[in-house]
Amino acid sequence: MRVRLQAIVLTLVAALVFGLGIPLALSVAASAQLDLFLDRLTDTSRFASLAQRPLVENRPGLIEDELRRYTEVYDVPVMVVDQDGEIVAKALNGPATGIDLKSDVIASHVQAALAGRRSEPGPILMPWNSEPLVIAEPILIDGEVRGAVITSSSTEKARAALLWWWLLIAAGAVLAFSLALVVAVPVVRWILRPVRRLDDATGELVAAVVSGREVQRVGETGGPPELRQLERSFDRMAASVDEALSAQRAFVADASHQLRNPLTALKIRLGNLGGHVDDDLAAADLEAAVVDARRLNQILDELLSLARAEASGGELVPVDLDEMVGARIADWTVVGETREIALVASGLGAGLRVLTPARGLEVVLDALLDNAMKFSGPGTEVRVTVTATDGKVDIAVRDHGPGLRDEELERAADRFWRSTAHQNVPGSGLGLAIVTEITVRSGGSLRLGSPEGGGLEVTVTLPVVNP
Template sequence: MRVRLQGIVLTLVALLVFGLGIPLATTIAAGAQQDLFLDRLTDTARFASLAQRPLLDNKPWLLEPDVRRYTEVYGVQVVVVDQDGRPVVTSLGPAAARIDLKSERISDPVHEALAGRRSQPAGLLMPWDSTPLVLAEPVLADGEVRGAVLTVSDTGAERADVLWWWLLLAAGGILAFVLALAVAIPVVRWILKPVKRLDDATGALVASVVSGREAEPVGESGGPPELRQLGRSFDRMAESVSGALAAQRAFVADASHQLRNPLTALKIRLGNLEGHVADDVAAADLEAARVDAGRLHQILDGLLSMARAEASGGELDPVVLDEVVAERVADWSVVGEARDVRLVVDAAGDGVRVRMPPRGAETILDALLDNALKFTAAGTDIRIAVEHDGDRVRLSVRDHGPGLPPEELDRALDRFWRSPAHQNVPGSGLGLAIVSELTAHSDGELELDLPEGGGLRVTMTFPAA
């Protein structure tokens, strides 16, 4: 936007400079042409008046002293021709042969003068046009044309004056551009300062709200009053959104925590009833109630984990990823052995570090390994890989289960979503959502893909600490 505003300002200045400069330059050239034309026309008319008597008396040489002196002083060539267009007096003597009376630019004015017509102003005097100014005036005696006086004037001095004026105008235009640029840059920055802060705050708002951190206010950052008011409105909106989401997270966490106690008591009471229900139907209902209570307990645990993941604001801690992977794999290997599933680790082995929320790496691995063990068939393995590539660290967990249809990969990160094909597998549908939340808070990227050989691979890429 800054470039566009500066471009608009410079375009307006350019239009102003050209809109005023071009007519002014044209006026200067026209004025110089007019002054030169009137000056030479007056002299040519004076010589035409002086030539009346010498031409009537057939003594044209009487004019030679005057025209030669005129040429010596002003550098203007003068030629007097008779009624037949033959030169009878020249200001340069034999050197007058330099003037070609047969050339079109000379002969046309002479013919006009011999026809009794006076010279008319020529076009604009342009600095690059070296054509001399040619004027011809008829010599009239008793209303009859007796000849004509021709003057040929070099326009070099006048063209130089026009050129200097034009250069001065160009310098003024460049100076106007420089001044406009010098004024436009700070003014545009002043105007757009709140806009830039709004843009930065908008980009950071989502990350701040999701991570549970307080959004940085835009505040009074200068600029026009309208944009300052927009900044204040944005701060109020961000504060309301942050407050609403914080209240929502607190409610989920508090509700989950408060429900765990009565749910635990319910599970104990259901356990106490075991063996005291003789009716087969009642015993089946009791078992179903125990299963439902277990599922409800699992959902509450997932909600608490999600609430903690969403509220994991503040600074990120450096974590040695290899060590965390080795620790969690050692714990989950017991579950894997019971299900005849091997946990294989392919670690970088160089102590790579990433920055995560407290216990974020453990939570991610627990959720992924729990999911993998649910779906991996006996006799297969789960591969956990840690790769270090420059300033990026990749952590992947790949199982050999049924995987997901390609069209369901995008939905797998939604909360409480479960594939229709896996409805009979215990779970709350929050595991991958928790992993996605913690990965985003760690400035990482999450990707799901279907590797060759079947199964599902979850890959997270983090900046190296």
């Protein structure tokens, strides 16, 4: 946006400079041409007046000395012709007068003068036009055209002066454009400073919402009044979003925590009823109630874990990856043995450390291994692979269960989402949501895939702590 705004400003300045500079240059050229024309016209008219007597008395010598002195002083050839176009007097003896009557330009001027027409200014003088300025004035005697006086003036000096004027105008235009550029850059930056700050604040707002950190305020960073008002409006919106999210997290955490006590009491009471219900149908209902209470208790535990992950703030702690992965695999190996599922790890021993929320990596590994164990059948294996590349580490957990369809992979990390094929498998649909929350808070990412051979592979990517 800054480049586009600067381009617009500079385009307008360039249009203004050229819009004023070109007419000024043409005006200077027209003025120089008119000055030269009037000066030569005055001299030519004077010679037309002086040539009247020599023509009447047929004594060209009366004017030739005047013509010669004029040519020597001003270097402007002058010639007098009669009404038939024949030379009567000229500045120098012989043909070297600098005026060629056979030239189309001079011949047309002579014919116009002999027809009684006065000379008129020609086209605007241009630095590259080397044609001489030809002026032909009729010699009138008793109202009758008896001849004409022709002058042919070089325009070199006028064109040189005009070129210097044009260079001066061009230098002024370049200077004005440069000054506009110098002024436009800080002005555009001043205008766009609030826009850039708002753009950064928007990204920070999204990151804060995702990570659970406090939303930072923009404040007034200068700029036009309208943008300062927009900054204040953004701060009010950010405060409202922060308050709403904080209230939501607090509600989830408080509700989960408060519901655990009555739910625990309900489980105990349901357990105490065991053996005291004689009716078979009532016994079946009691068993179903116990299962539902257990499932509800699991959902509340995971909701509480999710709320804690969202509200854990920005504190990240370094964790030894090998030690944590090894500890979790050792604990889950016992579970795998009871289900005849082998747990295999590879890629350990690199001594890597990652930053996660307190107990964050432990929660992530437990959630991934729990999912893998739930959907793996007896006689299969769950593989944990650690791979480090370019300052990041991938922790992949792969099972050989039923897996997910391609269209389901995108929704698998949504809260409370479960595949229709897994409805009979215990779970709440919050495991991968918790993993995603912790991973994003750690500056990483989550990726799900369907590897060859079936099953599901969940890869958590985390940045490595610099040694």
